[in-house]
Every structure is written in structure tokens, then in C-alpha cells.
Amino acid sequence: MKITENILRQVILPRKENSQKSDYGRALLIGGIPRYAGAIIMAANACVSSGAGLVTVATDAKNRSSLLAYRAEVMVLDWLESQLLTQAIQKSDVILLGPGMGESSFSLTLVKEVLRLCQNQILIIDASAINLFAAHQDLLTRLPKKTIFTPHQKELERLSGLVIPEQSSEKIQAFCEQIQAVIVAKSHQTKIFVPNHLPFELTNGTPAMATGGMGDTLAGMIAGFTCQFKRDLANSIACATYLHSQIATELAKEHYVVLPHQITENISRQMKFYENKDELTPENES
Amino acid sequence: MKITENILRQVILPRKENSQKSDYGRALLIGGIPRYAGAIIMAANACVSSGAGLVTVATDAKNRSSLLAYRAEVMVLDWLESQLLTQAIQKSDVILLGPGMGESSFSLTLVKEVLRLCQNQILIIDASAINLFAAHQDLLTRLPKKTIFTPHQKELERLSGLVIPEQSSEKIQAFCEQIQAVIVAKSHQTKIFVPNHLPFELTNGTPAMATGGMGDTLAGMIAGFTCQFKRDLANSIACATYLHSQIATELAKEHYVVLPHQITENISRQMKFYENKDELTPENES
């Protein structure tokens, strides 16, 4: 099932007049060892710009200054403050786990803690966190109901055991059914696998996107979209993924390489452009 | 009494030729525990951009780097340096207390210290500080003459005891008369209550503003406006509130979500647009 521009109009509905930030959800982003702090910064930037109501980043305290200098619209939690982290997890609507998180034993602790506390939250598992699930397959049995993995090909190999040449739609779909989680299988032809659903196939995109941080930005957008567009999880994910590529494709007409921050700067304007102005404002769905 | 564009022309008068920064007031902003540092950064950014003469931020020392990287035009005080803080409070024309301040016992100490030292200063009480007043109702008897609260609905409930469904104009006005303070009651239809005055009703605004940091930005704008436009406190507050929504409404024509920093980037240009060029330059009113 090819994703087309229609997905944008289908998902991006007008905000209802009588609404407040809490209607657009609380996103919690967990990641960023000092070496890879940029990953969580880029994810947070994308999540804020996608319109999540409130965005909190749980990260190494060393990242606070650069994160805030980059994007003051986020709240920043030292991930060692376990009590605050527990509260933040419990209060979240969406959790993005993994950008720049590393694969240390502490990172593994974070993964387990999230799994232990997650109930109705949407859980997006990205980057380092995918590798931790790959290395600890038993964790796959403890996934919350609404889980999304966003692996690139090598990460998917590690997670599923499917070597890259064997990553056919059929086999990935089978794995998706097995773990009962959405899989955003990133490649130059990204596909999205949803349990009991035909795969979504992305047909836009550009090699100008082949640069570090693009995946973090996509993960932040998925967090932002699923946080506020709650009618249909799969569609919201497909919409974020399509828009990410679509913005890059537009920018690539004038740029040889498209950087993550450029994507983020254009999210809100593009969302407005594709907002479905015909659709009556829906009742508050939260 | 609906607030219209007229409020802009009424308040935003041309600056007189022979003037200097001290004519536009000293604003002191107090807030920002490390976790919520973004709140005070956004408030400071808005206050500077609104045209306050001199802006000082008293905050946790850990926030200095990100605050300055974001906006070099502010002075930054470590709020633990109590002697410097005392001086700063005494020298201020306007104090904004609360954005990201938290509700610890230290935060309470800050509130009490401000109440003890405030005399003719305009005092704006926002966010965490509102909750502290809610929890320590005796503090409401010690308000300086020119006090402004900027609660959203839940904060107003805590402060006044009026549960949200009961927050009618009449009841809020009564509470306003009781505590003899201005109340900027934020909602998707913000109203401003002033003792012995009809309420101001905001009719512009957009759900694109429903995002974290918007309240901090409004508080910073109110600080900036009351700091320089001293003829009529209520009008200056109404003007800042109207302009905040008006800029968002304009931006929302092209953005699905409007971020706080976008509001701030447009303050000065919009103020110029609405500046009342017909009015003779007033004498220095400070």
C-alpha cells in the first residue's frame, strides 16, 4: 500500500478551537549519552516542532546546556533522578526511547524501567534501544500494546535475525506479527509494517537525506505526531514518515545535502499546508 | 469589554527622542530550576524583545550558559547570591516571579523575599509561584499594590478555590477584588480581571498556540510592556496579552503549531506596526 500525499490530509486535522497544550499530549524522550547528545537534541527539536503539547527529555545532565541553548521549548530531566523519571514515564502519552542512548548496562536499565512502567503509553524504540532489544530478546515479550520499532536495515537484522538480503516484506511482516509491534523499516525505500495490516510503502525520499541525524529526526516526528493525532496510530506514523521524506525531497531541489535541522524548521509550515481544512474540527479525542 | 486592536495604538506610543534605556525600566525575572530552565529562558527572551530597558534573570547558576547562548542581551544572577538578589529586587521596576521556578522550600523562600522587599515594583506572579500562593494563602495578604497573577484554569482553581466549571467572570472578578490584584485568567478565551474595572476579554487567539512555553512567553511580554508603558497598568497588560495572541494568530496562517520563539521574534516588528504615530510623544513618564 503506497503512502501518498493523502495520508497528510487524512491525519493532519485542524485543531479544535477550545483546546490546550495537554490535548496535544506529553512526550518523553529518553536518550543521549554525552558522546551522542546530538541525537536526542535533534529528536527533541523535531518533536517540539511537530506540535507535541509538552516535551520532556530525560538525558545525561551534561547535555542540558546544549539542549536548551538549541531549543528552549523542552523540559530536561537528569536521567539519574530515578523518581522524577518514573513520574515522567507514568505521565507521558508517548515515550521515545533510544536516540543516542548507548548500549551500556545503565541504558539497559532504562529500557527495563520503561517496560515495567509503560501501560497505555505509545512506546517508540529507536537506535541504541533497538540494539538492546536485539541483544536481549526476552524483552520482546514484554512490549506494551502500542510499540513501534524504527530500525534501519542493520538494526532490523540484529533485532529480527533477518539478514539484509532476506528482509522481504513477507518476512518482516511475519516478524511484526510475531512481536505484535509496528516496524518502521528504514531504507532508501522505507516500509511500515503493522500487525494485521498491509505494509505501508514510502515512495518519496531523496539521497540528500543520507546524513547523520535523519533517523533521530524521524523518531522525534513520530513521537510528535502520535502524541497529538490519536485516531489511528498506524496512520499517524505513516504520516510523520511521509512528511519527513517529503520535506527533504522539497529541500533537495535546492540543497545537495539536507540536514536534520532543516527538516525540522519546515515541519510546521508543511503541516499547515496539508492540513485538511475541509474536515470539520473533530471532537477532542484525547 | 472586548480587547480590540485599539489597545495596541492606545498603549504603544512613540518613544521620545531624548530617552535612554533606564527610561524603559529594569525588569527582574526570577525562575528556572534546571529541569524547567527553558521557561525562564523563553520569558527572558520575550521580555528583552518587548523593549524593557534592562533585563536581569535570577536563576540557578546552571542555566547561565544556555540562557546566554540563547539571548546575550540579559544579565544573569545566581539566585543563591542573596545579597545581589536583594539589590536586584530593590532596583527593579518590574519583577516576574515564577516561570520554571518549581515549588521547593527554596522557591517559597524566594517568594517571601520578593514580598518582603517589594514596594512600588510591579509584581507579576506566574506558573510555579501561583501554586505556592495557592498552597500558602496567607501570602495573599502581603501582596504589593501592583500585583498581577497569570494563572491558567487549573492554577486559578488552586489559587482561588474556584473549580474550573465555576470560573465565571463574576466569580473571578469577586476574587480579584478580594485580593486586589490583576488576574490574567488564561484559557482559549483569556480574560483579564482588574479591581474596580470591567473585565477585558480577549477574542483573538488560535489553537496553534497550545504548546509548552506559551505562558512563559506571555509573562515575559507582560513584564516588558509594564516596564516601559507606565501610564495605565491594566491597559499595558491587556496590550501585551492581545499582541501575544495576535502574533500567534498571524503566524498560524502559515504554521500548524506556533512555537514560543516565533512569537518573540515578531514582537518588535508588530509593535512598530501598531505604534500610534499620531500621538504626540508623551513626556517621560517614569
Place this chain on the structure above:
Amino acid sequence: MKITENILRQVILPRKENSQKSDYGRALLIGGIPRYAGAIIMAANACVSSGAGLVTVATDAKNRSSLLAYRAEVMVLDWLESQLLTQAIQKSDVILLGPGMGESSFSLTLVKEVLRLCQNQILIIDASAINLFAAHQDLLTRLPKKTIFTPHQKELERLSGLVIPEQSSEKIQAFCEQIQAVIVAKSHQTKIFVPNHLPFELTNGTPAMATGGMGDTLAGMIAGFTCQFKRDLANSIACATYLHSQIATELAKEHYVVLPHQITENISRQMKFYENKDELTPENES
């Protein structure tokens, strides 16, 4: 002698083809206690953007991160490293002393160290440093040959003993002759006093400039201009001062308040606009 646009064409000559950064001078900026770090950041930003060849900032080490996040084009020296500071002073063509420096005994030590080491350098004394000279009048006898003070009215009162109502051109000129230093007397009608020279009078400017950091920005521009335009010190100072006001006046057509960073963003473009393209490229004057 009114300063007119001509000063721009007179001073801003085309750069000669065969030149390198050292031809445009080394500027050393000293200032910035943590509380006032913004002052030295804004001065440095203006100095870099004015075209100084190399800009070093000697400041409190705590300011390094925010300074570099704001403007990576500067070198940053911890002012406690006295040996490095000595070398930097000796190698400089221009020293700007004072923005946000504070008036502690350490600040006084810095002033004395600069006076001890300065020989042919141009020395610009601004802000806190002016107050230190005011409080230690004996220092006025040790000024290097090319010294510039940039006081606003209150600072000039402290420095010269002339109370504001007595600050007539005649009396300031007399003080200027006495200390044999250039005085940029800042007010809404700034004048520049030069020994054995008629005062320069600024006629442009706008009250939109009356905001914190404008003086730091001017000081940085004077450093940048005197660093590269070495033919006539007084003209270079007058040129920087005129351009600073001229950019603000332009911006004030569309902004109610003009912030320091906005001035800085426009320096290079305005310099190009007024560059005297008729004048033959001068020989390298350095």
C-alpha cells in the same frame, strides 16, 4: 563638526587584493564576569562582524561555552591565565577593556596590567573599566598614547567630575585635552572629543536603541574599526559610531526596539554598501 554619511566613504576603503587576516589586526576584548557575560559576548560579536582580523576574548572561564555557542569565530582565553593574557595583550593591535568586567579588585588588577603592558596598542576603555578609572584617578596619568573612553553621561560624570548638566562640549573638550584621550560621550546626541580637534557630533540615532547591550555593541564595533582602518584613529571611531546609529535608525523603521544582535547582523552588509569603491586600493597600512 557634524558626522555625516561621508565619514563612511572616507574610512571604509576597499580591502586590497593581496591581503591576509593579520592585515586587519588582532583585537583583544577583556571583560565579562559571569553575571555580565552578555556584555562581552555582544562586544565580541560586533567586533568579529566589523571585520577585525582575529578576535580574542579574555574572560571568566565560565563564559566560554555560551560565547562559543553564540559566535564560534572568536578565541577565548581564561583571564586567570596571566601568562597567556600577557602575551595576548602584547600581540594585540587593539584592546577593548571593560564590557561586563565588574569593579572588583581583580578587575582593577586587569586594568593595571593592561596599562603596564600597553605600548602602541589602541586602548578602548568602556563600561566597568571607566568606573575603575573614575575611582582611581591616578591611573589617568598612565594612559597609552592612543586611548579611547566610551562613557555614557553618568560614567562621564564619575570619570571627569562634570555633573551631567555641566557636560557642555567645551568642558568635555577641556577634560579630553587634559587626559589626552579620545572621549566618545554617549547620549541621545553622542559627541566624540579628540585632543586638538573639533568635536564630532552625531546627528542620527533613534530611541529604539535605548536598550541594554547597545554600548557593548558600539565598543565592539569601535574595536573592529580601529583594528583595520588605521589611517586616522579619530575618523575610524567616528565611522563606527555613525554606522552603529545608522543601522539602528534603518532597523527602527520596522522595529519598535532594536536589539544589539540585530545591529551586528547588519554591519558587514552596510559596510559594503558604503565602501568607497572609487578610491584606489590603499597600500597595506599595517
Place this chain on the structure above:
Amino acid sequence: MKITENILRQVILPRKENSQKSDYGRALLIGGIPRYAGAIIMAANACVSSGAGLVTVATDAKNRSSLLAYRAEVMVLDWLESQLLTQAIQKSDVILLGPGMGESSFSLTLVKEVLRLCQNQILIIDASAINLFAAHQDLLTRLPKKTIFTPHQKELERLSGLVIPEQSSEKIQAFCEQIQAVIVAKSHQTKIFVPNHLPFELTNGTPAMATGGMGDTLAGMIAGFTCQFKRDLANSIACATYLHSQIATELAKEHYVVLPHQITENISRQMKFYENKDELTPENES
């Protein structure tokens, strides 16, 4: 052999559709003592914007915050973590060694470590690192096969023993043959010397580029270009050097001085403009 616009079309080929970031190489940038952190920040910024697939900066840990606040798209390694540094060197396709690195004994250790571990990597030696090779001439015998030096005239004097007036093309070429490394000899008429090759001569450029940080930016661009355009090393270097000057020349039409960050902001757009759209997409060359 004069470098013309043709070099851009020759080197900048369309990216092939089926590609990923690893196809565009891993760049490792080593440099930045705290005093000169801006140098490595500017180099990293240019490298990212040139389109390198993944960019890691190994630097003093104190620089992390400002680097990330400036450009979140990089990974940052504390250069004291020797095991991580060893891995990063081994995994890199291109190493840029030197911007703001200083000339301490630790810096020398870094140089030796890179030489010890480098095998097929492209090694770019810039700034401080050139001076270290100049002072330790024995290191010149241990250069990896693909080495590039980027000295300005004084650095070339130190490195080769050729005093500036003697730096004729013939003599530099002879030195280049002797050490079997590419030499980007920077001056207002930059030339590039390649073993067994005619020198490339740059004919564009502008004195507006004569400002601190331009060399760091060029070094970052060379890293970015050699990282992704692997067909012909000499051409890729010439292309980066030409584009750096060409962007500055364009900007200088409207700016009296061109700052490094302005160059960087325009790289990707200019690359797109000159991309050789006629050439069939080449096979993946990595």
C-alpha cells in the same frame, strides 16, 4: 593549471538513489583546546554541511556544550578517552587533524597516535598539527599514503624550510614530491600541489575572506568533500577549495567581510547549483 568552475561539475555528481549515510563516509575531526575551540566548531560545521555521512569530533570535553549548541549533527568524543579515540580513528574514512589543537605534548601524542593507526584513511593535516610536523620532521617519513597538508605561507615556511619569498611553485612542488603528500598552499592565490601532477591554481577569492576561521572552514570542507567524492582525491580537494572561495566571492558582493559561518550556510545550496545533472549516477564507489 587553473581551477575553473568545471571542477565543480566534474566532482559534484548526483547521489545515487539507493544510498545511505555510510556511503558518504565517516569523518573524524581532531582538534580544539578550550582556547581555540571555535576552530574545531567551524571545521565541524563546514564538514557536516558539505555532506559527509557521519561526523565525529574528538576534542577537549569542555567544548562539548558549545559544539552541540552550535551544530547538533555531530558526535563528540572526549579526546582523553583513548580507547574510543582509537576505534574512531580506525573506523574513519577521513581524518582532519589540527584545527585549534594547540602544540602541547598531548597534541603531539595525538599526532603520533593518528600516524600509528592510519592505514587507508585520508589524513588532512591543518593548523597546529602542521607546526608539530614542522618541529618534528621525522614524522614526515611516517605519513599515510593519502595525506594532505593545508598550510598558509608561514606554516609552509616552518614545514618545508622554504621562507616565504622562496615559495615558488617549483620549490613547493619539489617539497610535495619529497614528502609525497598533497599540499594546499593557502595565500591570496592559493595553489594545490599533488605528487606527479601539475599544480592547481586558484584564481577566485576575495580579501573579504581574510578573517579568523576561514582556514578551519576550508579544512572542514576538504574533509567533507574527500569523504564522499572518492573517485579522484586531488580533484575533490581542488573542488572544495574552489567552492570555498567561490561562495566567499559571491557573498563579498554584498558583505564587506565574509564570516566562516556564512560560507558554511551556503555550501549545500551551491553544491546543488553546480551538481552535474548530466552525468549518469555513478555506481557506489565506496
